[in-house]
Amino acid sequence: MSENKLLSLLKQMTLDEKIAQLMQLATPFFKGAKEQGQITGPMAEMGVTGEIVQNSGSVLGASGAEEIINIQRTHLEENRLGIPLLFMSDIVHGFKTIFPVPLAIGCSWDLELTEKSAEIAAKEASVSGVHVTFAPMVDLVRDPRWGRVMESTGEDPFLNSEFARAFVRGFQGKELSTDVERVAACVKHFAAYGAPEGGRDYNTVDMSERELRENYLPAYQAALEEGCEMVMTAFNTVFGIPATGNKRLMRQVLREEMGFDGVLISDWGAVKEMIPHGVAEDEKEAAHKAIIAGVDIEMMTTTYVKHLKELVEESMVDESIIDEAVLRILQLKEKLGLFENPYRGANPELESEVVMSAAHRKATRELAGKSSVLLKNEGILPLNKEQKVALIGPFAESGDILGPWSWLGSRDEAVTVKEGILSKTSHLTVAKGCDVETITDAQVEEAINAANDADVIVLALGEDSEMSGEAGCRANIQLPSSQLNLIDHLKSLDKPMVAVLFNGRPLDLHGVLDKTDAVVEAWYPGTEGGNAIADLVYGDVNPSGRLTMSFPYHVGQVPVYYNHFNTGRPQGAPDAQERYVSQYLDIPNEPLLPFGFGLSYTTFSYSDLKLSRETMTEDEPLDISIKLSNDGPVAGEEVVQLYIRDHSGEVIRPVKELKDFRKISLEPGETADVTFTLREDQLRYHHSDLHYLSDPGTFTVYIGRNSKDTKEHTFKLEK
Template structure:
């Protein structure tokens, strides 16, 4: 088959090859429902009709009938009959929308995450999609950045587990034969989550050691799982934008990691080398991007306008074009498009599969497991006998899908009111909006809310951000709840009714003005199509909270970035210590409001003293740490037992804690489980000052507990046969 592709490549003209490296949006193509809706698209971009007919891929296309129409029209006009690759953003579901990825991370359930990706792939594939721009595995530490909702959090180990799970779910084991799967494209390579000031498209400036230690592992995990594509990020890496960064794409990705798949730019990123200040014009942008290793240029015309001339002038070797095109053709072959250009697209199956009950059931399950109970002063779960006032802008709202829910419908989403109404008598559920998401309620709305609250035994406040307040290009400097919602809380407070706040949002928030004014807080994130049903399950105790935070909630935005695996300082702050000249704030704590790994349940768990199998380990003799966990409360519950390690003396400073493993356990009231973890030398390795990846002999602390803050401590030593500094040791 490789020879067939090489034969096809030899038949292609230079212009035809370069056109394979062009990706255009759906309206450019004949047969599209919205054909021509991009104003003067070909004239505006300088793309000819011939180049469109030879283009290699299309983005934003779906719907079995439309895909078949466009593919057929394309093949009718393409000289060599090379099919289009159809790519779309299937980030957390196609039509059946799952919780946003940050919420999925809080489930600490990679298997269920994999199932969600498998369902998304099935719906997308039957609708004609071949490639999804997911998973997004950028490590995030700044909740001001709108795109934190696309990541699974602040920890490289946990992000890597989810990266692998998503790739497995999307791609399965055989893309050629399994047409219910799609190729995955990991993004955004690299370190997009470290943008300065939490502002989208902004600069990233990291040392290579930080890059390798924290930001690269999840991308590598996705590629090790077989991810077919990589998307470049908008940001700089060591002063060079990713789409023109030869070290990043050629040396690291291709040579060091051995990636042979397709690299695609993000939307417009090749031409953006010009405003970045590393290219004077489109020709130089094309020159730098193709030499860096970008195979497909998304939605700008630098390649099709200038690559041919660059090749003719000897500035770019044609072999670089051939290599890129061959990678694109290989992916098309792997997807079986030469034999079946319509692949999984099937209008009849599409009607049967997309948004079916079985898929929605998984969405509901994952939504329930993704919610995090942050506070509960004996008010949850609710009783169906209580009179409940459901108040707030999200009481009846279907705006609970979140950003990147492209084919999802707010009209089809189960609202919180609908979910709660299905569980209690209508006369016991009083509903009022009270205010808008960002707008103060009218006098009538406020009066209605107060009246409902007065009649109720308990108040449920449905609050948060609308979906446009997080996601791409939706960064916020003030991450508190909007003032209108804080005022609503204050208006209801004098009634002294037990109050539960349910939050719908796409980022960690500064919860002052809320958390201290209510009795319970349930972080629901944007929970997806079945979100209202899942939250109602939790509120009434038919499901029990089991989510744990994978991103710290700041005490104040002034702490940002705030994350659990930070470094110590030479003058660390010890709470309640009198010393003034230490690393601390004068006006707020150093610690986040809610730490990484935190989450409550409807029961309580008691941890015994953890035990080590030995005080010393070697390179070839691991040790075991075990702990007994007992459900001491009245209800069944699920606990996430977490293992953290600290290296006390390294070649470079080491984090105060690093997550190394976890176990999810379910216990009945009074039941005890023994949880054991194996610690190996490999888990103690890190990048040294010379970028060697190794462990240090010496003393370590190990922590076992329910979150990164509340964990019991033990110590052990690692002894090694060779001394540090011995080249053989490395």
Template sequence: MAKQHMQELLQQMTLEEKAAQLLQLATPFYEGAESGGEITGPMESLGVTPQMVSDSGSVLGLAGAEEVIRVQEAHMAKNRLGIPLLTMADIVHGFKTIFPVPLAIGCSWDLALAERSAEIAAREAAVSGVHVTFAPMADLVRDPRWGRVMESTGEDPYLNSEFARAFVRGFQGKDLAEDRTRVAACVKHFAAYGLAEGGRDYNTVDLSERQLREFYLKGYKAALDEGCEMVMTAFNTVDGIPASANQKLMRDLLRKEWGFDGVLISDWGAVKELIPHGVAEDEREAALKAILAGVDIEMMTSTYVHHLPELVKTGLVEESMIDEAVLRILQLKEKLGLFENPIRGADPAAEQEIIFCEEHREAARELAVKSAVLLKNNGVLPLNPGQTVALIGPFAENSDILGPWSWTGSRQDAVRLDQAMQRRWSDGRLIVEGCGVESITEEQMLSAEQAAARADVIVLALGEDSEMSGEAGCRADIRLPAAQLELVSRLGRLGKPMAAVLFNGRPLDLHGIFEEADAILEAWFPGSEGGEALASILAGERNPSGRLAMSFPYSVGQVPVYYNHFNTGRPKDAPDAQVRYVSQYLDVPNEPLLPFGYGLSYTTFSYSTPVLEQDIMTGDEPLRLSVTVTNTGANAGEETVQLYVRDLSGDVVRPVKELKDYAKITLQPGESREVTFTLNEPQLRYYHADLSHRSDPGRFVVSVGPNSRDTADLPFQLS
């Protein structure tokens, strides 16, 4: 019935109204918005008329119940057919309650907490009037120079896929029409945006179709299999064609092969950017190529409204193609219940009650604890409550801990590290000395040295400010700023025990810190409750359990460096390898400083020799591997037991190791637990040279351990 109603509505629309329904504009274009009518600068160049705004289909960046209600009511009054607006926004890792950045969430390896974070973000966004979030980002990333690595969940296709599913479940729930506390999810950036050359945003991507399918498409497909309602195109090229004009990618793969019938939206300005890309001569051709590729919504450029009607009238575009796009948009609005109730979940009274409530903050605190990764510890952590602690560095009393894509959050509400530590080290036992992120005066340096001299232990709060990562936050040098490295060096000369807490949005080159600090806790951008979460870890109230979702390079010169790489014909570790003529660097190791899956704890774990029930797998008979893990330390702790596989001989070269499963277990001191994994034949399938997806009989190795490097290996056969 609903679809028939949408068809009837579509038949009443003029061609110009249909084209406008495909237009997405930012908040200032709309009457009722706080900045409504103030169209200046680049927005003026869009050349949209008031009628186009009245006929437009969606608004970008609008949030806040009262404002959404005003804008929607004003829009409905002017729209001839009473078609409501879709409100869309970047709700990436929280709305008002900000969770750790997605890369940090990936390091929790905790799918339930990830889903809960998305559910809370959706709840706060929905009550504020948001209908669609531009998340999750399922881009596979192997280059930490790329600023948007903070928005990914790392370098592994399997882990990425599992988190993509969890985020979609959290955002959307089971029924968007019935559950007004959820929002539609939009997976991005389709496709392979994480492979931008040089780690530089908006840059070229070039890879084989086999590589695309084997590694880079899996996260998006997982999100869509979970029911994700929308897809966003990437800024980059794929096989020489920008994604927003890529018919093979969008029409053939996404629509026909995968059967996706939801809404496809461009990224900001991406349709018009087909011109500087060099595949469109002008806006008219850009509109033509984007609509032929299947892009339904054009975000923040106006080529569709200006040129689609004429392209239809001249026969270059079938009107049915426009109808398909409009119908998908109308159906999403119907699914969200907007025709029945245009303001949907927007509720100013509930907004005050729900947003940033204690329940949500507690969840953010828990995820910040679980996302932190202990990278090094020579016995300095946890701190002793009786010690005098010098908390020094740019993040000692800095509230810039929310990270990029937290535009609706409040730094003023963020719990700083010094505030949380002060509650635990009172009576003058906490000395705080702050400084700049990129510059430290000599006076600040001297004050830091004096504070450190008076303390029993130094805690360095170091890192990047939020502008150093995120979109357009790419860096060729991924070390900490030179001023911070100088601070570490000078304090290191005092010979005091020293721990570093790192606030950042990417894996870093840790030289200058790793050698000097006795302990390093990777906090990432931990969100609204970051200070409290980290202080509880430093004090030993909580035991760190995070594991790296992305390798930390030994040097930026290795990048990209990732665990599931291919071998070469001359591997460095071959038994008969010659000293020089192997694949290696002369000045640094091949391996990363810290591998995928790595992380320490305040306790220790031992693994028994793993046991296979049988060493032959068939299509009907899976393989079962068991290993006993024992907590050999003095504290309760959580261990992430990881299972990897290597295919020793394939139709094409196979990775040296691939994550296939993992289990998180909590053990008391002295407690042991047997962990059993079941490995099936479908988990051994891969894309062959002819792009068929199947497994091959032959020899394999299954590995189990606490990270991708330190594993015990067992051979088996697939027959």
């Protein structure tokens, strides 16, 4: 359908029909849904009539090819103009084949596999009838108390931007209209949702505009540059105004400056939430502020359908603003090919072949292996398949390893740690030892009995999935005391212990890192988690994951992150006093484990850092090279990380900033030259007047295995 035909269709629509297009309702409201049931109560409560549903523009949370075809067919039979529905769902890290949570995927530093994971999720979702996924979430995160850190790829704006691009490429492909195996992506949450005060979800966000632009906006911009079709508003405030009603943020920053011309959707209920935020007296004012701000679709509240017509009739809202929003929705439907094929990729016969296929499970197993991070190893790993293993802990036989936002994932179909280890060896005894948050004497006795004859103890520990994710915020970020007690009981046996951790946030690992001999951070690894962990602990896969969030020494440090600013009285400076410096008196300033950290079963060494010249100009970039050697006994992958520091800026600059990385595979004894090219535009930053440019002066380049352990060389930028 051409643009002229879309405009013609828009002209045929009544104002009521236009407004209904701007409303998104959950699946049970629609005829044809299997789980429709008696919805007259919810409809009446929300003030939704059958006519509104009949003209609604999009559906939230439907899945399954047969059901979506039924809903779409019934809708088209009753919709006067034959305008198809958009079906949207939260396909965050897999549809039914569940991949590791995004924070884990970030720790893979593998953009190719990340793109592949999104492509597989899109293929399963599309064949099941879904058109739009509410992903990727690219919010920069620095506070592990916040439950949704698991949905981000970490604390670095450059790395988050690279992953944002990879996810969008994977979900959308190159041409949505012809590639029915892809889905439209929706980047979220615009903007700065990852910085709530106190790490408490939905809470106030208050930061300078320079900080917003420097660290929080780049990943959204990267997703948009990759062609992301939708943006979701954040629950939080920006510049003191809730994002959903923030005209400057949405009209000026997002649309004018960042060039976004796609569909803007609210998060669940966020339009009406402007009332408790205190910027709208009632639903009518909330509707007014949201539509003026440019929100095209209102998710699961009814302020638009109740009040937009009245606002137009009172000349408070020009109908052209509503036309603009409706046209964007129609354009997305056209881009997805829904006017020609309203059922698009939905295919009940193909669905059973595609969803959870062997190839998809193989891909999630590979990514789970590359996402896990070896945090400690005192020569215990990899295990020998002849060793007798006692597998103990609340996650030993648990399918709760998929993590939050694994909507259609089945715990029953997830490979447990027990199942994974049994695929490698028969020398295994298993005991629960404790529950996630409780422990009994009987459980301890069972665990000790299981461990008595073992050569090594493998502990499967962590947070259940309800302890992170949306609204899963925690002030105490240690493992529950029941699990720390279990470690203490088993340590008395004086046997080697390996801890495998399942969690959605960086933890304070005191009581774990200091009391076990090896620690594997597995995060929530997904459907093939047990197999991936067995691959790692038995050495069939060499760990290559590296942290993308710093692990705090103590929650009192939070937020703690590698790319922080210095102070006028930095701890450890040559002329620093003993007391009157920026420090804690009772804990270190530095995190327990730094950004970029991770171990391997082999040893890599770095040498011979060289710059192609000592001076960079706008037209002459620097080539930076270093020799990387695998000095150990097995093949491995190393993430070579390049950071810079600007020694003197117009405003203060971070002590280090990641600018590039390479993932290098080397055989034992092999050496490679790793070369980066650093350009002047990579040294730019937002000045106090928000202009984005670089300053001449001295810089240091750092290359190494993490943000702390690096080699360095200085150079100058001349302009």
